[in-house]
Amino acid sequence: MSASLDSSLDPMEEIRFRKKHGREWAQILPLTHFTFDELERVMIIFLKIQKRDEKPASPETISRAHFRDVLHTGLGMTDTYMVERVMVALDRGTSPQVTMATFAKAMSLYLRGDLEERITYAFTCYDLLGEGQLRRETMYQLMKKCLIKVSRDDDVEEAVKELVDILMKRMDLDLDGAINFADFHDSVVETPALLQALGPCLPARPAVYAFVATWCPEWRKM
Template sequence: MNRKKLQKLAESLCKTAKHFNRYEVECLINLFNNLEVEPSDRHAAVGLDRNSFRNILHDTFGMTDDMIMDRDCFEVYDLNSDGYISREEMFHMLKNSLLKQPSEEDPDEGIKDLVEITLKKMDYDHDGKLSYVDFEKAVRDENLLLEAFGPCLPDMKCRMAFEVQAFQNTAEL
């Protein structure tokens, strides 16, 4: 892609990409162009197919969990794909992400308490479940809530290494 075409595309995308400046958009476009591959099916469009994307998540970020690699952050937690994270889904995710502590108290009671605390913090419309709108507002206000039910993004060390490499490679173009 020539420089003029890149700048025009970046300018166009900057109008809707609220969290990226023009330089970052140009870097992302260059990065995508470097990652795109020829599809195995001659009728498919050139681009980044699902398998290539999964390979990048695995090779670059060390992600191996199929459920996480197949979904975005909200969908990782919305186990039944009904558009909401219910109390039961929260309980399931928290139960799997917490270490078991030997105590006289029923461990499920502690998890139920955490579910209630989480709902108080994230359920903005007070309907007893998290919609995508609730989830998005909560994680925008407090980034740590993004992984409240267990990790769904690569760790910081992998993300930083990727950013350094991506911006270095695109600056060379």
């Protein structure tokens, strides 16, 4: 048997956890960018989070509250409003619990996700009404929440409108008055800095490096 993945856990508890869920992880693995050993490490993090609950809902889930804590303290995603949008993008926000599969896919996206995945995820975060397009009203609401956090200026409303106008001119490629997924995708591919133009929905790279160094120090440098 290989060495314990985390010395702070009872080795027997870890072995039982891995044996119990190994087949499930094998099914999750193709949905991630991890090797099986890396996925095991991610699932040990999941177990450590789960142990914070005195009475977890099930052996296969953690609470959304604890997952939000991971995003906030572990990955520096401190925008409360956007974290709620993140939950919708990850699992449609339909359950108070986060499954192993959702946790694994989220960690894969945040730690190893490619640009295509991030574009799809970001667009889903921003698509408040689930319409498949971003209208001016939606963009205004998103940007207003971002700017209010950093400014108390009475002119915030006007500044937001100006920013929305700029983004519409930059990203509405088919000139139909809304940004659909194709517009968003092609704009971000051309200018990656636009990926989070409507709000911080992904962890910053320094936070990702710090998370890996803390929880997965044996991984190769990313």
